[in-house]
Amino acid sequence: MTTTSTRTPADGLSATAARHLLLNMTPNGSLGQDGENLFVVRRGEGPYLEDADGRRHIDGLSGLYCCQLGYSYAPEFAEAAERQLRELCFSPLWSSSAHPTAIELAERLARIAPEGVEATFFSGGGAEAVETAWKIARRYHALRGEPGRTKAISRRGAYHGLTIGALSLTDDPGLREPYGPGAIDTSFVSNTNRFRLSPAYADDEVYSAHLLAELEAAVLAEGPETIAMLIAEPVQNRGGCITPPEGYWPGLRALADRYGFLLVADEVITAFGRLGEWFGGDLYGSRPDIITVAKGITAGYAPMGATMVGDRVVEVINQPGAVLNHGYTFAGHPLSAAIALRSLEIMERDRILENVRGHQDHLATRMNALADLSIVGDVRGAGFFYALELVGDLDGGGFSDRARADLVAGLIPRRLREAGLLARVYNRAAPLVQIAPPLISDRQLLDRIADILAETLAEASARL
Known part of the structure; x- marks a missing residue:
């Protein structure tokens, strides 16, 4: 009888990392014995990152605010x-x-x-x-x-x-x-x-x-x-x-x-x-x-x-x-x-500063529109650097333990990843969603980021 392995290309890397690699700012013991909770990035192109299984994601954080030019200038x-x-x-x-x-x-x-x-x-x-x-x-x-x-x-x-x-x-x-x-x-x-x-x-x-x-x-x-x-x-x-x-x-x-x-x-x-x-x-x-x-x-x-x-x-x-x-x-x-x-x-x-200046007002408009969603309490930022502070199901805008686990720690980061957007979701005293896209981003990409955020947070709002 022939058996078919369900292991993906990322699995071997994840398991090796779990045994040998200590990650920054990470509960390393929670990665699992085979690193099943590890996200492995393999390559980048333009404003996109590709994971070890070949899935493409918009790098909405510029590699933790570093990759201003994206990933196409390597030569x-x-x-x-x-x-x-x-x-x-x-x-x-x-x-x-x-x-x-x-x-x-x-x-x-x-x-x-x-x-x-x-x-x-x-x-x-x-x-x-x-x-x-x-x-x-x-x-x-x-x-x-x-x-x-x-x-x-x-x-x-x-x-x-x-x-x-x-x-x-x-x-x-x-x-x-x-x-x-x-x-x-x-x-x-x-x-x-x-x-x-x-x-x-x-x-x-x-x-x-x-x-x-x-x-x-x-x-x-x-x-x-x-x-x-x-x-x-x-x-x-x-x-x-x-x-x-x-x-x-x-x-x-x-x-x-x-x-x-x-x-x-x-x-x-x-x-x-x-x-x-x-x-x-x-x-x-x-x-x-x-x-x-x-x-x-x-x-x-x-x-x-x-x-x-x-x-x-x-x-x-x-x-x-x-x-x-x-x-x-x-x-x-x-x-x-x-x-x-x-x-x-x-x-x-390549007039990178001019690109930010030329698109920042449009990004601000798209981000500020998200304030209409019930889960979004505040929108703030400048340039290509924005955060949404989330409000929850308790009086005063706080989150119950259940809502925090289901939405802030669960649905929101999962849906963003599934939609192909890497953003930062804070799960602390003030739950936040943050973006800092590469400075080469054009209007179409910024719109796609805003659309993914809107779709994800609309679903989260409906579940509050």
């Missing part, structure tokens, strides 16, 4: 990588040594950076960039004769990375508590999410004044002379694409100047076109002292992070005799730098 990046590797495979930015590709990239970043930001310290990713920002801030204050500035301010719900220093700036007890006390003494103030707040805060001037007054009170309570820096994203990712009210970032700048701490813009997600600008903070008048970037700097084709530093900070940390005793072996790796340069070149040549 160009391969050519840039081969050219670099034939010339120089590795040389560290260490002990008075550098290499031409990192120098060229630093100069290129200075040309597109906000005014007054001219220098870059490279790293391997976003968390390292944030750690670097903290150490530069501490060094800056110490060199100015203020070593007592040892505290930071971050915002509630913020995520700034998982290394032990960056984790201290991340407001998520589930992530922090397993590792004990934070390495940095951090105070958390409100983010800029207006959903569920008083209607009075619909007025930008009123809301900004409220937030800035809270921040100033926190600074005074901690002692202004103890605060080294405040870190914030132009649009906060955690909590769902939370945009700021007009006047908020200029107000942060004014408070930083008044009390002497540094203002750090975490642009790991929002830089390099996500909001239609090289740096998302430019939309909101951010004027930071330090900018952290990663993800889109290489369009996902290689790992890289960077901390971009304003002139007045550089003047202090570069004073004669001062040593910036901080570094990473692979910071500014020649291969990653070459790929970052090619990514910036492609973005300019």
